Amino acid sequence: MKAFLVALCLALLSAPAWAISDPREMLPDPAQEARAEQVGSQLRCLVCQNESIEDSGAQLAHDLRAVVRQRVAAGQTDSQILAWMVARYGSFVRLSPPLTLTTLLLWATPVLALLVGSGAALVGRRSFAPAPAPLNAAEQARLDELSRPA
Amino acid sequence: MIPELGHFALALACAFAFAQAIVGLWGAHRRDMRLMAATPGLAVGQLLALAGASLALVLASAWDDFSVVNVAENSAVAKPLLYKITGTWGNHEGSILLWGLILGICGGLVSVFGRTLPSALRARVLGVLGGTSAGFLLFCLTTSNPFWRSWPAPADGRGMNPLLQDPGLAFHPPVLYMGYVGFAVPFAFAVAALLEGRIDAAWGRWVRPWALVSWCFLTCGIAMGSWWAYYELGWGGYWFWDPVENASLMPWLTGTALVHSAIVVEKRESLKIWTVLLAIGTFSLSLSGTFLVRSGILNSVHAFANDPARGIFILGLLGLVIGGSLLLFALRAPLLRSGGVFAPVSREGGLVLNNIFLCSICAVVIVGTMYPPFADLLLGQKISVGAPFFNATVLPLAIPVFLAMAVGPLLPWKRGRLMPLVTHAWWAALAAVAVGGVCAGNMAVLPALAFGAATWLILGSFSEVIERTLLFRAPVANSVRRARGLPVAVLGAAIAHAGMGVTIAGIAGMSLSSNKIVEAKPGDQFKLGGYEFTLLSLSSEPGPNFASRVASIEVTQGGTPVAIMRPSKRNFASQNQTTSDVAIRTNFLRDLYVVLGDERDGQAVLRLHVNPLAPWIWLGALVMAAGGALSLADRRLRVGAPSRLRAGAVPA
Numbered sequence: 001m002k003a004f005l006v007a008l009c010l011a012l013l014s015a016p017a018w019a020i021s022d023p024r025e026m027l028p029d030p031a032q033e034a035r036a037e038q039v040g041s042q043l044r045c046l047v048c049q050n051e052s053i054e055d056s057g058a059q060l061a062h063d064l065r066a067v068v069r070q071r072v073a074a075g076q077t078d079s080q081i082l083a084w085m086v087a088r089y090g091s092f093v094r095l096s097p098p099l100t101l102t103t104l105l106l107w108a109t110p111v112l113a114l115l116v117g118s119g120a121a122l123v124g125r126r127s128f129a130p131a132p133a134p135l136n137a138a139e140q141a142r143l144d145e146l147s148r149p150a
Numbered sequence: 151m152i153p154e155l156g157h158f159a160l161a162l163a164c165a166f167a168f169a170q171a172i173v174g175l176w177g178a179h180r181r182d183m184r185l186m187a188a189t190p191g192l193a194v195g196q197l198l199a200l201a202g203a204s205l206a207l208v209l210a211s212a213w214d215d216f217s218v219v220n221v222a223e224n225s226a227v228a229k230p231l232l233y234k235i236t237g238t239w240g241n242h243e244g245s246i247l248l249w250g251l252i253l254g255i256c257g258g259l260v261s262v263f264g265r266t267l268p269s270a271l272r273a274r275v276l277g278v279l280g281g282t283s284a285g286f287l288l289f290c291l292t293t294s295n296p297f298w299r300s301w302p303a304p305a306d307g308r309g310m311n312p313l314l315q316d317p318g319l320a321f322h323p324p325v326l327y328m329g330y331v332g333f334a335v336p337f338a339f340a341v342a343a344l345l346e347g348r349i350d351a352a353w354g355r356w357v358r359p360w361a362l363v364s365w366c367f368l369t370c371g372i373a374m375g376s377w378w379a380y381y382e383l384g385w386g387g388y389w390f391w392d393p394v395e396n397a398s399l400m401p402w403l404t405g406t407a408l409v410h411s412a413i414v415v416e417k418r419e420s421l422k423i424w425t426v427l428l429a430i431g432t433f434s435l436s437l438s439g440t441f442l443v444r445s446g447i448l449n450s451v452h453a454f455a456n457d458p459a460r461g462i463f464i465l466g467l468l469g470l471v472i473g474g475s476l477l478l479f480a481l482r483a484p485l486l487r488s489g490g491v492f493a494p495v496s497r498e499g500g501l502v503l504n505n506i507f508l509c510s511i512c513a514v515v516i517v518g519t520m521y522p523p524f525a526d527l528l529l530g531q532k533i534s535v536g537a538p539f540f541n542a543t544v545l546p547l548a549i550p551v552f553l554a555m556a557v558g559p560l561l562p563w564k565r566g567r568l569m570p571l572v573t574h575a576w577w578a579a580l581a582a583v584a585v586g587g588v589c590a591g592n593m594a595v596l597p598a599l600a601f602g603a604a605t606w607l608i609l610g611s612f613s614e615v616i617e618r619t620l621l622f623r624a625p626v627a628n629s630v631r632r633a634r635g636l637p638v639a640v641l642g643a644a645i646a647h648a649g650m651g652v653t654i655a656g657i658a659g660m661s662l663s664s665n666k667i668v669e670a671k672p673g674d675q676f677k678l679g680g681y682e683f684t685l686l687s688l689s690s691e692p693g694p695n696f697a698s699r700v701a702s703i704e705v706t707q708g709g710t711p712v713a714i715m716r717p718s719k720r721n722f723a724s725q726n727q728t729t730s731d732v733a734i735r736t737n738f739l740r741d742l743y744v745v746l747g748d749e750r751d752g753q754a755v756l757r758l759h760v761n762p763l764a765p766w767i768w769l770g771a772l773v774m775a776a777g778g779a780l781s782l783a784d785r786r787l788r789v790g791a792p793s794r795l796r797a798g799a800v801p802a
Contacts, residue, residue, distance in 0.1 A: 023667045023755065044534045050392050052536065055385055095536030102531050106521045110543050113513035117506035124424065 025062070027069050036072045039081050040065055044095050052095055153218050156206025157297035160247070163199035163254065164287035166192050167280045170257070174277025178270045178345070186273040190261035193276050196283065197258035200251045204238075207247060207296050211238050217303035220244065220296040226309035226724050228695035236320030237310050243296035245323055249440065250290060252324075252331040253283045260335060267356070274342035275335070282334060285467045293460045309724040312696070316382055322374045326398060329368025330436040333405060335360040336412075337433035337475070340426040344478050347485035349426070354416030357429065359782055361412055365405045366778040372398050373771030384730040384745045386665060386759050388767055391540045396519045397439030403512040404432040407505040409778075414498050418563060421498070422486045424505070430479060434472040435512075441468060493565035500558040504551065511547045515540070552603050552654065555647050556610025559640070560617065575613040582606035593662060600658035607651030611644045639784040646777025653770025659740075659763025666758045667747075679760030681742065682706045686714075688754055696720040698731070701746045701754055705735070717746040717756075736765050 027033040037054055043064060045056035053061040053068070064085075071081045085093045097103045105112075135143065170192040177185025207220070211234045216222040224241045225234055233240075239248040257279045264272045290296075313319075336357045343349045375398065380388040389395060408428040414421040441464040492498040518535045525531045556578065557571045586602025616622070618640065619632040666678045670685040677683075686702040700718040704711065717733035735742040741764040747755030 023669050026667065042538050044536060050390065050534075050536055055387070055390075090532060092532040092534055095534050096538035096542065097533045097535060102525060102529050103521075103533065106517060106535065106539075107543075109514050109517040110510060110547055113510035114506065114547075117510055121502050121506060 025065060025069070027073060032072050033069075035078070036065075036069045039072065039078050040068050042082065042095055043068070043085055044093050046089060046093060152206050152213075153210050153215065153297045153299060156203045156210070157295070159199045159202035159206065160287065160291060160295075160297065163196050163203060163250070164284060164291055166196035166199055167284035167287055170196060170280025171277050171284055174273040174275075174280055175345075178273040178277065181270065183269065186269045189273045189276045189280075190264070193254075193257035193261045193280065196280070197254040200247075200254040203297075204247060204251050207238050207244060208235055210297075211235065214307070215303075216305070216307050217299050217301060218296075219298045219300050222300070222304050222307045224307065224310050226307040226695070228724065229307075229310060229315070230694050232317070233310060233315050233320065237314070238296075239323050240310060240314045240319070243290070243294045245327075246286065246290045246294045247296055248323060249327055249331060250283060250286050252327050253279065253286065253334055256331060256335050257283065260338075271339075271342055271346065271353075274345055275338045278338035278341045279334060282338075282471060285471065289460075289463050289467060293463055306724075309695070309722065312720065312722040312725060312727050312729045313382060316378065318374060318378045319382070322371060322378060325367055325374060326371030327440075329364050329366075329371045329405075330398075330401065330440060332360065332364025332367060333401060333408075333429075333433045333436050335364070336408060336429040340429035341475055341478060343426060343486070344475075344482040347482055349415065349422045349486050351416050351419055354412050354414075354419075354425070357425075358409065358412040358416055361405065361408050361429070361432075362778050362782055365402070365409050366775040366782075368398070368402050368405060369771050369775045369778070372402060373768045373775075377768045380764070381732050381734055382729075384732045384757075386663070386743060386745075386757070386761070388660065388764075391518075391537045393519050396515050397435075397442070400439060400512050400515055400519075401432050401435040403508050403515070404428055404435055407508040407512075408432050410501050410504055414501055418492070418498060420492065421502070423483050426483065426486065427479060428505070430472075430475045434468075434475070435516075437468055437471060492563070495561070495568060496566045497558070497561045497563045499566075500554065500561050503554065504558065507547055507551045511544055511551075514543045514547065518543070549603070552607055552650070555650065556607045557613060559611075559614045559643055559647075574617050575610050578606055578609035578613055581609055597658045597661050600654055600661075604651045604655035604658060607654065608648045611647035611651065615641060615644050637784055639781045642777045642779075642781025642784070644777070645780060646774045649770045649773030649775075649777055651770070652766050652773055656763050656766030656768075656770055660761055660767065663759055663761040663764070665760075668756050668758065669750075669753045670756050671753045676756075676758060678758050679740075680707060681712065681760060683744070683756075683758050685754070685756065688749070691718070693720060695724065696722045699746065699749065701744075701756065703733070703744055703756070705742055713742065715742065715744050717744045719746050738765050738769075739763065741765060 027036060040054040041052045043053050045051045045053045045058050045061040045064070047058050047060050048056045051061075053064045055061075067085075068081060071084070076084075082094065086098070091097055091100075097106065099107050170189060173185050173192060174189040176182075177189065210218045211221050211225050212231060214221070214225065214227055214234075216225075220241065220243050224237055224244075229237065238244040257276060260272070260275055260279065264275070267275070339353065339357050339360070343353055372395075375395065376388045379390065380386075408425065411421050411425045411428055415425050518540055521535050522533055525533050557575045560571055560574050582602045582605040585605040586598050589598035589601045592598075615633075615636065618636055619629045621629050624632070664679045666676060668674075668676050670676070672685050672687050675682055675684045682705070684704045684706070686704055688699065688701050691698050691700050698718040698720045700716050703715045703717070705713045705715060713735040715733035715735055718731040719728055720731055721728050730745055730747075733742075733744045739762070741759070741761040743759035743761055743764075745757040747757060749755075
């Protein structure tokens, strides 16, 4: 199966790869078409590397685009369409993975990285920059003497 | 004959590299002056041998020697000479050789310009460079040899992927590799410093220009790649969060952090351990970037070699270089004592904040890129991580950087107050709010915010220069005199920061682009973004190694002619492959962008785009690189580097 997918991708690469090549694919209502593009850009073309169905020239992407547009025209919400796609193809189809136990680490990365970075900076500051010890009484007296106007 | 000479030169270079590593490191360890003095010669020898090997490959390709497998697989008689030459690095084997050559050039440059370095430090730096080089050349010789022959030679080659036959892409790899490989020098300095257990301001003064040069090249290289995707792929996009693009972005992010933290080492003798770690990390990411992509672990549109034997060699090499340097870091870093103390609100504090955010963005990009294969491997879960994820996570981390970088240079060293930022940059903030407000009335929230941020960044970046020259407050002659005395690095930093603002403005403009897909027959007219596009004709034209269909489209604005655009589709017979040649017309405020699609029943599919401010995306990157280059010209970097007295001048 995997070899087949790879072969399919190679075959597709040799065709000019751009998304919609037929204006008849698009919905007549520009607002609906814009929404369909928005939804489609969240969905992965399953036989390509890292391309959304809006960007891909593959036949499967073409079919999925048609499904998205049918459902947009039928008045479904974005989340309904995404849910249908995930039910059918698994989370793999979403370019932005849903937050689950397995993707927790992925989504937490920005916060974790900031926390680790700030923590390291604080620890580093403490370790290499000991606060200068306060002056003792004799030093303070000497300082006062020096800074007294002559 | 010539390929054999090239093969021999490659093997010779590999031997030189091994010798350079052993002689340099052992000599420095034993404090043997003769061994240490021999190292630069070995580095220059390696460079010459690599130059010979590269020349041999170029000649074999230019003279159509199809008995060389690499040439037969990637070239053809009909290919234009320019692409026969540049095509030598457009394939896996050739690009590894180019990588080695650039690493050799780095070693040669350290040998020539490093005469004033302490001899032990120089020997160690060259030794580390030699060791890295030896690994790559061995990889090249054993698994990716560009000089393998096959007999009988085929009559003609298989030709090159037409997508790669493009002047922009021809020079993209060398520029990008100069960036990637250039970071090997700061890496070598970091490892050498760990071996010696000592870092001082002079070390920072040596590392900063190297990091800066590499950073400039990497910036240009990434911009060229993005520009190529924009005009060659014909999708109208410029950044796809593809693993290959991410691979170049990661070292850029840490490299940017390195350039900044090296300033602190140089000026304040602080952040030493951190800077060493960044130097190691940046080169490690450069290595992983180029080579993980090739091991086939992360597949992508761009990856052109997927071979498990190579993969294992690469992983071993990466493990050795990265693991070894990190182990050394863990053992030796505690020896490096830092000097300068600073308050949280200070120039140093600002630079630490910059480093934390840049590295966090880098962590997000790494995790996002590596998560799918690891989730598959460890959890058996198939997930995708694409553009929507990166946009949602990177943007919130980048915005504080954009806001802070305009005024960060206004903070004084050691301890500062936030009030001067307000008194010196209020006018930039006011302008940003005004621009953002005007935009908000005409467009969505996000582009309006981005235009506001771009204004803030472009104007705010010059607030330090304006402050230091007392522009508009002192007499003009006085300001000019002050400007002359201004360190060039201050101006360079202002320009580089403003360049980021230009890029943000371009990205914001691009998000407002309008496009239309139409079926057209000659004579049809379409309106888009205030322009009228009229298809005049469809015709066939021959090319050097392709046949093309060309559409002529007249663009007018309210009846006034603007341009005649000629997008085409090229069919390359030798690969049975078709590419689209996008027509772009720019006036630097907007791009007109037309793609010719399939033809059916005398009608052609056209994609029309009007992209406001699109060229600013890459223009901004050029401005950033120019700022970095200007900063290199700073007198302090040249004068501050130690120079050696002639032997006679030193009293005994």
